[in-house]
Amino acid sequence: MEIAPPRDAHRLTFRDAAEDDVPALVELVESAYRGESSRAGWTTEAHLLEGRRTDEDGVREVLATPGGRLLVAEQDGAMVACCQLEHRDDAAYFGMFSVRPGRQGAGLGKSVIAEAERVAREEWGVTEMQMTVISLRTELIAFYERRGYARTGRMSPFPYGDERFGVPLRDDLEFELLVKEFGSDER
Known part of the structure; x- marks a missing residue:
């Protein structure tokens, strides 16, 4: 006789990252x-x-940022996603959003974003969430637009020459600011 797993067996849990998580977060x-x-x-x-x-x-710099958090999502005891949140006056910044490649496309990212927005609204009382995305990442920007984020047209340069951000394969990279305003019914 086959026994079905408990309903919440694959439930996603969230917690703040700790120093011990640093190597696993870098790998993720x-x-x-x-x-x-x-x-x-x-x-x-x-x-x-x-x-x-x-x-x-x-990653340690993100962990040490005043007003910041690195949120970890776990499923079945494994780290499957993370995101950076930083409280900036009336806004929160959302970054370092990562979902394990084999788990992408199944709704996990939507759940992480929803939890990040809940933290920003309920714990910090902010009025909007902000993020920057490489403007050429049209499929990723479309994903965020479906979650209520709007393109602002406000661009910032990619830090060419600073290998902490990677080695560009193109000379036309820049970041666009995306914003989601929280309505009073969401706060």
Whole structure:
């Protein structure tokens, strides 16, 4: 007789990252964005950038940022996603969003974004969420637009020459600011 797993057996749980998580977080972020492993998912930047997306010092910097959090999503005891949140006056910044490539496309990212927005609204009382996305990442921007984020047309330059952000394969990279305003019924 086959027994069905409990209803919440694959439930996603959230927690703040700790120092002990740093190596696993670096591996998760790298797997989602760079190198061959990232090509298993749809959020890869491997066609735009080589090199590292982050390193242990970069993750520690996010952990140490005043007003910041690095949210970890776990499923069945495994780290499957993460995102950076930073409280900036009336807004929250959303970054370092990573979902394990083999788990992309199944709604996990939507759940992580929803939890990040809940934290920003309920715990910080902010009126909007902001993020920056490489403007050439049209499929990723479309994903965020479906979640209520709007393109602002406000661009910032890619930090060419700073290999902490990767080694560009193109000379036309720039970031666009995306914003989602929270209505009073969401706060």
